[in-house]
Amino acid sequence: MSTSSVSWKAVKYEEVFEKELRALQRRREQDPLCTVKDIEGILKNLYIMEGAEGLGEVNLVSRANAIAAHEHFICQWKLESTV
Numbered sequence: 001m002s003t004s005s006v007s008w009k010a011v012k013y014e015e016v017f018e019k020e021l022r023a024l025q026r027r028r029e030q031d032p033l034c035t036v037k038d039i040e041g042i043l044k045n046l047y048i049m050e051g052a053e054g055l056g057e058v059n060l061v062s063r064a065n066a067i068a069a070h071e072h073f074i075c076q077w078k079l080e081s082t083v
Helices: 003-030 036-050 057-082
Strands: none
Touching: 003 057, 036 057
């Protein structure tokens, strides 16, 4: 794997991961009816879409990073709830 392919993936990771986390946090803050179960439902759909064929590498990387952000957000939310 070349250095350039690693660096664009790292940049895309940060871009998508941070964007998704900001959107999830904003939703949590602005929607009093939003629950962990709601976010878990979105994550379930992302898992289903992850197997879609015909996506280019950029879209595959973006989708994987969106999944990672949702998983992270859910874990953080659940940790806050246990404290």
